[in-house]
Amino acid sequence: MVLSLCVMAPNRIVWNSEVREIILSTNSGQIGILPNHAPLLAALDMGVLKIRSDKQWSAMALMGGFAMIDNNRVIILVNEAERASEIDPEEARKSFQTAQAELAEAEGRRKLIEANLTFKRAKARLEASTIV
Amino acid sequence: MASSSARNGVSRLSHLLSKAAPVAAPSLQSPSWQCPGLAPGELAPFGTRMASSQIVRNRMKSVKSIQKITKAMKMVAASKLRGVQTKTENSRGFWQPFVALMGDHPDIDTKKNIVLTISSDRGLCGGINSTVVKLSKGIFKLLESEEPTKYIVIGEKGKMSMIADEILKNVEFEAIRMVYNKFASVVSFIPAVATIMAPELIAKESEAGGKLAQLESYEIEGGDSKAEVLQNLSEFQFAAMLFSASLENACSEQGARMSAMDSSTRNASEMLEKLTQKYNRSRQASITTELIEIISGAAALEAAS
Numbered sequence: 001m002v003l004s005l006c007v008m009a010p011n012r013i014v015w016n017s018e019v020r021e022i023i024l025s026t027n028s029g030q031i032g033i034l035p036n037h038a039p040l041l042a043a044l045d046m047g048v049l050k051i052r053s054d055k056q057w058s059a060m061a062l063m064g065g066f067a068m069i070d071n072n073r074v075i076i077l078v079n080e081a082e083r084a085s086e087i088d089p090e091e092a093r094k095s096f097q098t099a100q101a102e103l104a105e106a107e108g109r110r111k112l113i114e115a116n117l118t119f120k121r122a123k124a125r126l127e128a129s130t131i132v
Numbered sequence: 133m134a135s136s137s138a139r140n141g142v143s144r145l146s147h148l149l150s151k152a153a154p155v156a157a158p159s160l161q162s163p164s165w166q167c168p169g170l171a172p173g174e175l176a177p178f179g180t181r182m183a184s185s186q187i188v189r190n191r192m193k194s195v196k197s198i199q200k201i202t203k204a205m206k207m208v209a210a211s212k213l214r215g216v217q218t219k220t221e222n223s224r225g226f227w228q229p230f231v232a233l234m235g236d237h238p239d240i241d242t243k244k245n246i247v248l249t250i251s252s253d254r255g256l257c258g259g260i261n262s263t264v265v266k267l268s269k270g271i272f273k274l275l276e277s278e279e280p281t282k283y284i285v286i287g288e289k290g291k292m293s294m295i296a297d298e299i300l301k302n303v304e305f306e307a308i309r310m311v312y313n314k315f316a317s318v319v320s321f322i323p324a325v326a327t328i329m330a331p332e333l334i335a336k337e338s339e340a341g342g343k344l345a346q347l348e349s350y351e352i353e354g355g356d357s358k359a360e361v362l363q364n365l366s367e368f369q370f371a372a373m374l375f376s377a378s379l380e381n382a383c384s385e386q387g388a389r390m391s392a393m394d395s396s397t398r399n400a401s402e403m404l405e406k407l408t409q410k411y412n413r414s415r416q417a418s419i420t421t422e423l424i425e426i427i428s429g430a431a432a433l434e435a436a437s
Contacts (some may be wrong), residue, residue, distance in 0.1 A: 041352050041353070
């Protein structure tokens with residue numbers, strides 16, 4: 001039994017193939033999906049999607065969206081996605097550090113929310129790039 | 133036509149000839165040579181004959197330049213279309229899952245309705261705007277209920293996410309009907325409707341076993357409550373649909389502009405052909421008249437001597 005996984009961003013299809021297992025980061029924490037999962041509708045946070053095809057693990061950073069799982073078909077719609085192989089780990093680390101510094105300095109509601117978002121993005125990208 | 137204008141020319145000139153013929157060359161500058169309505173000293177060709185050919189020539193020039201413009205617009209639309217078409221095709225994958233999950237129910241019974249019409253950013257693109265406007269009007273009539281239906285019209289690019297945000301924040305609704313042109317091929321586009329339901333309506337329909345009964349079979353994960361997830365889902369769907377619909381519409385716009393510009397280029401060349409014929413005809417007529425003038429002048433001189 002395998003899962004057919006399709007990850008889509010508005011401008012492209014990021015991933016479309018059969019996989020053994022995935023780990024999603026939803027708004028309420030990470031969940032693992034194996035074949036024959038019950039139908040599920042999950043809201044995704046900015047975070048890492050881990051994918052196992054046979055024994056090889058790969059990762060990508062997802063910038064928020066939805067996952068629909070039904071009948072061993074996983075459809076993930078996201079605002080933006082980046083595969084780990086496309087992220088430069090050095091650059092991700094640097095942007096993570098600047099985002100962290102900005103978050104620490106941020107004042108006011110609006111600024112705080114914005115800084116938090118950039119921080120989450122940077123964190124997702126950094127995690128994705130360091131996993132592999 | 134040519135012969136009649138030639139005849140007119142002769143009759144117009146006959147009085148001049150009768151006066152001028154007996155007089156010798158030096159008197160050519162005498163006022164009697166001036167056409168009525170022209171300032172003295174102005175050396176103008178006889179009558180309106182030449183002026184009208186000038187007008188035709190100007191007309192031809194302007195038609196030619198218009199043709200150049202429409203041709204260029206067609207080329208521009210064709211190259212733009214290629215870019216938008218790939219984007220549209222990529223975005224279709226994004227909206228299909230929503231239709232698979234929740235279906236599309238334009239017939240759903242709702243009180244507070246919004247009709248969202250997507251029009252083009254620019255004109256000169258055939259009938260795509262009138263088709264969506266007509267369809268929107270029709271839907272508006274169908275949706276009549278106690279609560280007045282609201283119209284929102286979009287026609288400027290690059291502001292989609294902002295628009296989605298504003299609508300979600302400021303307008304209360306149960307369902308939005310989005311009217312746009314679905315791109316079928318370069319020469320055809322189909323006015324279409326997409327329905328976006330508010331989260332409360334989604335919850336109601338799925339729980340009551342209505343149109344969204346199959347949504348109930350899904351476990352819902354993420355967020356604090358089901359309502360919150362549905363709210364997110366509905367907003368995400370709205371944004372995705374708006375994105376997709378505006379791309380489809382942009383694609384149709386370029387396609388429609390291409391065919392509109394193509395046909396106007398063809399019209400221009402037809403018009404040019406007609407004008408060229410007219411111009412040549414009047415030129416021929418004036419040559420004929422001049423010949424007649426010379427010959428009859430010579431004949432008169434001969435007769436005098």
